[in-house]
Amino acid sequence: MLDTTELALYRRLAHEQSVSRAPSLLAAVVRGGEVVWSGARGRVGDQRPDDNTQYRLGSITKTMIATAVMRLRDEGKLDLTDPLERHLPGTAFGSVTVAQLLSHTSGLTSESPGQWWERAPGADWAALVASLEKGATKLRPGFKFHYSNVGYGVLGELVARHRERPWFDVVRDEILTPLGMNRTTPHPEGAHAEGFAVHPFADVLLPEKWPDAGAMAPAGQLWSTITDLGRWTSFLGGHTGDVLSADTVDEMRTMNTVDDTEVWSTGFGLGLMVVRYQGRHLAGHTGSMPGFLAATLVDPRSGTGALCLANSTGGVGITQLCLDLLTTADDLEPALPDEWFPSTVDPELLALTGLWHWGPSPYFLRVQGDGLISLNPAVGAGRASRFRPEGPDTWIGLDGYYAGETLTVGRDADGTANHLNLATFIFSRTPYDPAAPIPGGLDEAGWR
Template structure:
């Protein structure tokens, strides 16, 4: 990945530098590095202060904490895409004997398994992983604090179980599988389980004095799949591009889109904060923009990976302090600065190479009762069904190869749309999950549920 600072306007670059400078200064971070990605590559990199006397570049490692969970989620979804498991499978089916095997794999990915947030004392982030050699040591005597599937409750032990699941089904260590299946294909050469020179040291900053205390960098052992990794802005920028666009060597674009969809039950407080959780990714609404990614922290380090897929912009922020600026807020601001100052240039419109006559026949205006919708066949081979006014239900649909279509998002995600034909082969109506769409409002010639008054439309005298 090459860096081209010239691709951003001078005013944009200065605004980005100003944002990280304020964050580092007011947040008292020993060092802060950040990169912005657009179009799949780094377009800006900035750093404040130094590591070992040098201004940190894109190859200096920082610990990334729970951003590690996104890598573990990728490994699990690879297993799903290969047919080795289903997300609805209970953990017991593949990893027996944990005592919490009724939790589904999807629940573990989305933090809705009901498992405790942390492992039993002593605090796992600041003590050797050798204190927790077995899964039973990670789960403890009371592993579950909520019923499975009922609510979002962030769980580090849950991702430890997912790491163990990967090891069981692959027959190799989590570290080895990660390197072989993700790090090497994506060329993340500076992402590793243990620090490799050059890397930042972790510091605690005294809350009431401008002095530092070194933090220990423990090997997390069994908990590695929840927060062990070290990485760089360069590698995480490349990884962000993957999470936006997919890479068929690792996960398809369709699967990474699936990761970005809310998958956990949302509570009132989460809705108010604009927060949700997908399959290994945090989802936030900020300044009217949908952001996905993950934050991370371990003693001595703060990190954030922030992606605005619709804007094709992502930001990476890394710091070497236990507490300091809110990394996710800094990342969100970096994304906003670029997206607002230099909006994404749309791809040029191009006509479809070809379209099935039966698909073209469906294009145009349809009515669900009196609600008007437009059905459009798009160049990417999909069809879209959108309200012509208001904010009613909308979705894109993918062809199933048998004349039916499956919804990809929103209310109609997973629902099947089919054209119902008359004896002469002409289209009578569309059936979408029992909803009848007709060419005219309440068409008398179509089987509208409840029937249509035979006297038809009328005025009131």
């Protein structure tokens, strides 16, 4: 990035490390699928950490578990509305659905019973299930957002059962390796930071412990680097490679529930946090484990993301730092829009474009360069949606009021399109066109 931009980013990082007394703090900005700036402050041992120094990710691990679950869904091995019992029989909470577990609306207890799982050696799956026989569900499933680490321990086991191997092997082989994330591991390997608690009233440190979390490991076990987390942030922003389709990642980023219900600023999609900030809708996740803090956020519209890693139990404004780096990058160096090029359009599809009417209300149908069509009110926002092709003269809504609904093209005897049927709403070329099958028919006297 420009020298002036890099100075502004580095100054924000330096300020946070100094004021928050972080033993070390790393950050990066991604754009266009790659890290375009990174910086570090503090020390790991007697050296400055670099982009390949491992830090613990904490709950960012959940985003990778969610991705593994969505791969199973896309392969047809499960449905998000399936009850857990269909895939993991024998639990006391088998009625909760896969989607509820992904979006933290299952009502499951936030933490596993017994000792604090983040600082105690983890139990195996059988012991975890046994500990949850009573009182596991704290709220009615689907009632409201209730963050559950336990839910992701459960999802990790679901992934392992379907693939018939440990959850991390699945994540490594299906997600990390294809994305080139070779320094993301369940335990530190090579250069890594030690985790510390910083004394609240003195500049001294206490080393933190990080035992293996056992069956709870899918909730926060992984370690990673700026380089690898930069690739993951780019993945969440839409550079998905062959791991997931762009549509599925967009589905994961779509808000299912809100955390703060008054004027929401944070919500959850399917495994991803959704943050509303200064008119932006960002996606990603934060992470916290004893001795470590982490965050990754990306703006899918601008393609800019930011990520931060610290080896401190608390006190670092990791999320706000991410937000500030992201907005600084876009304010000082706005991303250029994609260059426009003309494209080839099927003549039959081109014939569908232009003015249509729902009753007396005019709409424009347009062909987009990405193979989609859009149907938008001619005036105002209204019920605007995009559609992807499903078959001959059949389209499926992707967003807005008509998300998931079917649009079919009706034709007369000579094959000319004379109406659109969108979820039973009939759109005609002219208002209430007599040639279109208007529900209820038309007054024989017509317009007067």
